[in-house]
Amino acid sequence: MTTWTSTHSVPRTGIWLIGARGSVATTVVAGCAAVAGGLQPAIGMVTLTPHFAGCGLPDPGSLVFGGHDVAACPLPKRAEQLAAQGVLPHDLPHAVQEDLAAADAEIRTGGPLVDDPREDHELISRFAEDIASFRMENGLARCVVINVASTEPAPHAGDERLPASSLYAAAALRAGAAYVNFTPSTGLHHPALSGPYDVPVAGRDGKTGQTLLRSVLAPMFAQRALTVRSWSGTNLLGGGDGAALADPAAAAAKNAGKERVLADTLGAVPEGVVHIDDVPSLGDWKTAWDHIAFEGFLGARMVLQTTWQGCDSALAAPLVLDLARLLARAHEMGLTGPLPELGFYFKDPDPGAAASLSEQYGVLRGFAERLRAEGA
Secondary structure, eight states, X not given: OOOOOSSSSSOOEEEEEETTTSHHHHHHHHHHHHHHTTSSOOTTOGGGSGGGTXXXXXXXXXXXXXXXXXXXXXXXXXXXXXXXXXSSOTTHHXXXXXXXXXXXXXXXXXXXOTTOOOOHHHHHHHHHHHHHHHHHHTTOSEEEEEEOSOOOOOOOTTOOSOOHHHHHHHHHHHTTOEEEEOSSSOTTOSGGGOOOOSSEEEOEEEOOSHHHHHHHHHHHHHHTTOEEEEEEEEEEEOHHHHHHHTSHHHHHHHHHHHHHHHHHHHSSOOBXXXXXXXXXXXXXXXXXXXXXXXXXXXXXXXXXEEEEEEEHHHHHHHHHHHHHHHHHHXXXXXXXXXXXXXXXXXXXXXXXXXXXXXXXXHHHHHHHHHHHHHHO
């Protein structure tokens, strides 16, 4: 039963984005408005395929956006920049300007800021109050907090302060909001936030490009009994992600998820490394190369090489919207704790998730059946 009491005819769901003025968040807001308004097809949104009909997921038009960020560039302006880079259709920022402005009006200053004097508990309280106020003032049935901020370095042993991603995660729990970590950052994976949780939570690090391909190819080698000798890769990317991943510690956090897919599927991580290079001129676009050396019958040595060129925000945004809808429905049904059923979306899914993409998709379809049956 919902607690929604506003005058709207359909209960509305809040989506609180951490990194709310970044490329991914801007694409999420603009894309949701375009899909809801019939301006663009919902390409990439798995939850809008026929298999998810009747599951009780909130309609894209019922989603209300807000969030935290330390950046000042308003969403309408950020959308114009993305359109100039070819990330968004050139006329979309104007067509959904009101939706972008409405979401921007709900963005609050995040933190910790440079030389921020507030202690962790003060920051968590402030962030939780922002989320709770957003829900109350907009008459929302519930809220899902999704971290789409730039990757942060993993914390060091002995650090006394929580990393920013964990502060936001703790605030989500305190505000009674479902939580998704779409980044490799620590989030709920901090000993201080080990659970149990009273809300549904999901995964870490969205699976959008190179690792998506790995989760398809690695099972192929394993199922055909081919020995992978080495698996190396290179990523070229720009934008905020490229700048953040120029930090070796942040890049190491990112690569951990890429390695996990191979370890879970092949039984061990083959030799080889993934290099991440910041190329500012690429903007929101990225190129990923993989070089896979493998051994076949009678020791024949062979190589598979792949090239992936894509737009990170356009790959991520439909997955973020999928997760927002799925977590909102799970919360409505009273589900709590990690959801390994959503491993389809993550490099580092919750414990118990299958490793290959095809298996993960089958589990996700089963989860859809559960939502449909329990909501009947």
